[in-house]
Amino acid sequence: MIAEGKRHIWKDYQKEIADNNYYYARSCVRQNFFPASEQTFLRVMKHELGKEVFDDPLHTTCTGIAYHADVVNLPTIMTVVARQFALMTRQGLSNFVPSCITSFGIYTEILETWEHFPETLEQTRDFLYKATKREFKIPDNLAHSSDVIFKFKEQIAARAMFKLVNHISGKPLRGVEHIGCHYAKMFPHKGVGGAEYPYVLAGMIEAWGGEVIDYPERRHCCGFGFRQYVVQANRGYSLAHSQKKFESMEPYSPDFIVTNCPGCPFFLDRWQYVISETEGKTYGPDGHGIPVLTFEELTGLVLGYDPWELGLQAHQVAVEPLLDKMGITYDLSRKFVGRDGNKLGTPDKPTHLKVYGYGR
Amino acid sequence: MDGKHIVIVGAGPAGLAASSVLPRLGYRVTMIDRSNTLGGHLSKWYQLFPDRAAATVLLEQLTDEVPDSVSTMLGREVTGGSVSSGAVELTLDHGEHLSANGLIMATGFDLFDARRKEEYGYGIYDNVFTQAEIEEMFRQGQIETRHHRKPRSIAFLHCVGSRDLKAGVAYCSKVCCVTGVKQAIELRELLPDAAIYNFYMDLRMFGRGFEELYQQAQERYNIRFVRGRISEAAESSDGSVIIKAEDTLTSRPLKLTVDMLVLLTGMQPAAGSLELAAKLGLVLGDDSFLKPYGLTQQTFKTSYPHVVLAGSCTGPTTLTEAILSGRSAAMALHESLFKLTN
Numbered sequence: 183m184i185a186e187g188k189r190h191i192w193k194d195y196q197k198e199i200a201d202n203n204y205y206y207a208r209s210c211v212r213q214n215f216f217p218a219s220e221q222t223f224l225r226v227m228k229h230e231l232g233k234e235v236f237d238d239p240l241h242t243t244c245t246g247i248a249y250h251a252d253v254v255n256l257p258t259i260m261t262v263v264a265r266q267f268a269l270m271t272r273q274g275l276s277n278f279v280p281s282c283i284t285s286f287g288i289y290t291e292i293l294e295t296w297e298h299f300p301e302t303l304e305q306t307r308d309f310l311y312k313a314t315k316r317e318f319k320i321p322d323n324l325a326h327s328s329d330v331i332f333k334f335k336e337q338i339a340a341r342a343m344f345k346l347v348n349h350i351s352g353k354p355l356r357g358v359e360h361i362g363c364h365y366a367k368m369f370p371h372k373g374v375g376g377a378e379y380p381y382v383l384a385g386m387i388e389a390w391g392g393e394v395i396d397y398p399e400r401r402h403c404c405g406f407g408f409r410q411y412v413v414q415a416n417r418g419y420s421l422a423h424s425q426k427k428f429e430s431m432e433p434y435s436p437d438f439i440v441t442n443c444p445g446c447p448f449f450l451d452r453w454q455y456v457i458s459e460t461e462g463k464t465y466g467p468d469g470h471g472i473p474v475l476t477f478e479e480l481t482g483l484v485l486g487y488d489p490w491e492l493g494l495q496a497h498q499v500a501v502e503p504l505l506d507k508m509g510i511t512y513d514l515s516r517k518f519v520g521r522d523g524n525k526l527g528t529p530d531k532p533t534h535l536k537v538y539g540y541g542r
Numbered sequence: 543m544d545g546k547h548i549v550i551v552g553a554g555p556a557g558l559a560a561s562s563v564l565p566r567l568g569y570r571v572t573m574i575d576r577s578n579t580l581g582g583h584l585s586k587w588y589q590l591f592p593d594r595a596a597a598t599v600l601l602e603q604l605t606d607e608v609p610d611s612v613s614t615m616l617g618r619e620v621t622g623g624s625v626s627s628g629a630v631e632l633t634l635d636h637g638e639h640l641s642a643n644g645l646i647m648a649t650g651f652d653l654f655d656a657r658r659k660e661e662y663g664y665g666i667y668d669n670v671f672t673q674a675e676i677e678e679m680f681r682q683g684q685i686e687t688r689h690h691r692k693p694r695s696i697a698f699l700h701c702v703g704s705r706d707l708k709a710g711v712a713y714c715s716k717v718c719c720v721t722g723v724k725q726a727i728e729l730r731e732l733l734p735d736a737a738i739y740n741f742y743m744d745l746r747m748f749g750r751g752f753e754e755l756y757q758q759a760q761e762r763y764n765i766r767f768v769r770g771r772i773s774e775a776a777e778s779s780d781g782s783v784i785i786k787a788e789d790t791l792t793s794r795p796l797k798l799t800v801d802m803l804v805l806l807t808g809m810q811p812a813a814g815s816l817e818l819a820a821k822l823g824l825v826l827g828d829d830s831f832l833k834p835y836g837l838t839q840q841t842f843k844t845s846y847p848h849v850v851l852a853g854s855c856t857g858p859t860t861l862t863e864a865i866l867s868g869r870s871a872a873m874a875l876h877e878s879l880f881k882l883t884n
Contacts, residue, residue: 183777187666190657378660398776398784433779 183396188379195366195376199333200277200323204235205270209282210243212476215448218493219478220281223327226481230341231334236273241266246284250408256295257309260302263292264310268318278321279330283443286326287364290372293324324372326365328442328477332374332382335389343486346392348437349509354393355437358472359383360427360450362443363403383440383477390484392437399430405453406445424453428465428472435467438504439474450474455498458535469536471499483510490516495526495539502538514539545570546879549632549640551620551818552648554582555604555861556853559868560646562607567876571612572640576814578617580605582650588680590861591717591724592751604865619814623821625846628882630822644848644875647824647832648868649815651854654703654711654807662702662805667777670803673698673721676729685732689781693801695737696729697785698722699772704808705743713829715808716858719745720752722806723759730763739766739800741787749860768796775803809858822849831857842871847882850875 204227208220227233245262248254254262270278280286296303310316331338346355361380366373375381378401384394403410405423410416427450431439441447454471458464465472474497475483482492489510494501495517505512517539518526531540548564550557553575561573579585580601587597608614615634622633630645656664656672664670668688679685687693700722704715719742726738740759745767747753759765772787783803787796811830818824819832824844827833832855835843842850852871853864 183668184666187657187663190665191660376660378663379666396777398778400776401774 188381191379192375192381195371195374195381197325197329197372197374198323199325199329201333202233202277203275204233204277204279204330205273205275205321206235206237206327207241207244207266207278207280207282207285208237209280209285209444210247212281212444215444216476216479216493216496218482218491219476222478222482222487222492223281223331225487226331226338226478226485230485231337235279236275238269238273241269244280244282244285244288246282246288247408247412249288250284251412257302257305259288260292260295260306261309261313263289264306264318265314265316267321268310268314268316270321271317271319276319276322278324279327281327281444283326283362283364284445286324287368289324290369293320294369296320326382326442328365328382329374331477331481332385335386338481338484339389339391342390342484344484344508344510346387346390346484346508348507350507354391355504355507356395356435357387357392358395358397358400358431358434358436358439359387360400360404360439360441360443360446362441362446363407365442383442386477386480387440390480395431395434395436397431397434399427402427402430404441404443404446404449406443406449411445411449420449421453421456424449425457428454428457431472432465436472437507438480439472440477440480441474442477447474447476451498455532455535459533462534464535466499466503469534470503471535473497473499473501473504475501475504483508486510488512490519491521499535500537544568546643547572547641548644548646548875549574549630549642550646550648551575552582552650552853552855553577553580553614553616554648554650554853555584555864556650556868556871557582557646557648558604558608559865560648560852560872561612562604562609563869563872564876565609565611567872569644569876572615572642573608573612574615574618574620574634576617576619580614580616583653583674584861586674586677586681588677589724589728591720592749592755594724594728600861620818620821623818625822625849628848630848644850644879645822646850646852646868646871646875647815647818647855648852648871649818649832649855650812651809651815651858652812654709654715654810656702656805656807658709659702659706659805661774662699662772662803663775663777663783664805667775667783667803668781669777669783669801670775670805672805672807673718673725674807676725676804680725680728685729687781687801691801693733693736695739695798695800696733696802696804697739697741697772697783697798697800698726698804698806700740700742700745700806701771702805702807703810711808711810711829713858714746716746716748717860718806718808720747720749720755722804723747723752723756723765725804726765727755727759727763730765737766737800738764739768739798741768741770741772741785743769743771749862770796772803809854812855815855824849827857829857831855842867842874843878847878848875850878
């Protein structure tokens with residue numbers, strides 16, 4: 183692998199990312215999958231970096247999943263997106279930051295459509311006004327929340343409590359970066375580093391001391407791919423996709439996987455459990471899986487946030503081996519204790535996958 | 543022609559062919575090339591299609607035909623210029639000026655930059671090559687992977703930077719099909735046990751002997767042809783290349799690990815050609831190659847009677863066509879200058 187070759191390509195895919203004053207659009211599913219990630223983004227932005235981020239309770243789903251499942255048509259989703267932009271406009275903001283990769287893809291696709299087919303923009307303005315009496319401005323800047331963290335990766339590195347380095351051996355931890363398909367595969371120039379060799383997460387890993395693994399099925403979908411999972415009969419495809427990736431990355435002995443999409447960490451985490459239960463196969467050493475993190479969770483660990491405040495107990499694959507390598511101390515007795523002090527309950531212990539702090 | 547001065551920019555096959563004609567018609571000829579060697583891309587080739595003739599022999603023939611009176615300036619670049627009625631003024635990189643009565647643009651082509659097809663990983667994956675690098679290996683007499691191993695499997699991919707609208711290239715580069723077939727046969731001779739594949743969308747074997755070479759490749763040399771373009775390449779932990787494609791004849795996806803992937807890159811206008819064309823006010827076609835007056839007749843003419851075009855600066859050409867074009871362009875310029883002065 184010739185590292186310089188990738189850097190040559192990355193030079194062609196630089197994108198403008200706003201410096202401050204963001205309108206944050208949350209994902210409709212992420213808070214159920216990995217509940218602390220979005221809150222961690224806000225914490226990092228506001229308290230670590232001192233940035234203004236408006237977290238609006240009024241915005242809705244972008245309807246992206248329904249759009250990709252052919253339930254919502256294009257004029258409808260354009261109108262829903264226009265409403266989000268109207269809410270941003272109402273706050274006097276113009277830097278739109280979605281949490282979800284599918285949403286980022288939707289917003290990108292619609293902005294491109296409006297640019298190339300201006301009549302669809304006028305039609306959308308008309309629909310939105312008739313439906314809600316709202317008006318909107320097109321954002322000056324659209325960046326995914328992982329783009330924003332990428333922008334400030336060096337500042338985060340400067341404040342880091344822990345590095346992506348094995349604290350005993352001093353060697354860089356080896357990370358798989360998995361990019362959501364809708365981040366740049368449709369519009370390569372809208373993603374940091376482009377579509378083939380995205381740099382958005384790789385840049386974070388490098389900046390925080392880790393080493394990026396490039397493995398043969400790196401580009402492959404995690405297996406969510408709406409028609410693979412949302413259509414129940416196709417769920418075997420979803421599992422097969424994830425398995426293909428695990429088999430491909432296993433020889434490289436990754437210490438962790440980091441992702442920037444709602445579905446990817448969910449499926450890459452949960453399917454490891456399913457494969458272990460059905461096949462008895464685990465992809466980490468000694469019966470462990472490969473820990474899967476959202477980029478906000480990884481950022482939080484680097485900044486020294488408590489693993490249980492980051493919601494890492496909601497993961498199926500144990501993250502403790504990664505914490506141990508990074509030298510992060512944690513209290514297993516508090517793993518399943520909620521922030522209000524009440525017990526969350528403990529999940530059943532898997533048959534093969536090694537876990538920590540579980541009950542039966 | 544009374545010692546009139548003609549400048550030929552480009553010392554590839556077309557430029558060499560033109561420079562062999564004009565002195566015999568009484569012209570004083572200066573040939574300039576930014577490279578330090580004569581022959582352009584031909585000087586980097588090993589064997590030629592379809593008859594496997596040695597490239598060095600053809601280059602020797604072409605250079606031998608150039609009279610000693612031709613002033614050859616190698617390693618020099620034209621940095622400025624203008625065309626006026628009956629005269630061409632050129633400035634070279636050391637500040638030198640050349641005045642001429644006529645100009646032949648024989649500025650050739652560049653190979654498509656394979657890094658632009660990012661999905662194939664050229665310049666990133668160790669064992670992804672272009673046909674030019676394979677030709678150099680033939681010249682050195684040694685085919686090996688970047689890790690100095692003898693390859694057990696090699697895949698060629700056709701049309702890299704040709705007939706690819708996403709890469710901004712609509713045209714066919716003409717010679718890559720037969721080059722892929724020729725190189726596959728040469729590899730078979732060196733590597734009798736290797737698996738050798740050609741991935742193509744269609745094979746355009748238009749020239750004399752091309753189709754026969756293709757037939758031989760299948761029947762005699764056991765080259766496997768797969769109709770389908772490779773969608774992506776990736777590197778495995780041992781440095782081999784994993785490719786994904788669709789075999790469109792069987793409608794099945796295909797995944798294959800090979801020791802070497804060879805990208806058959808197309809032709810694109812030479813950067814130097816575009817720079818000089820802009821300085822001289824020469825017109826480009828939609829494909830960015832220099833646009834001649836006509837595509838059937840007057841294929842050498844420009845809007846200036848004393849400036850003509852030769853070889854692949856007007857679009858992809860075979861060697862045969864480039865040599866013919868160089869000679870014909872020289873004659874076209876002679877006719878034009880004759881008319882201007884009589």
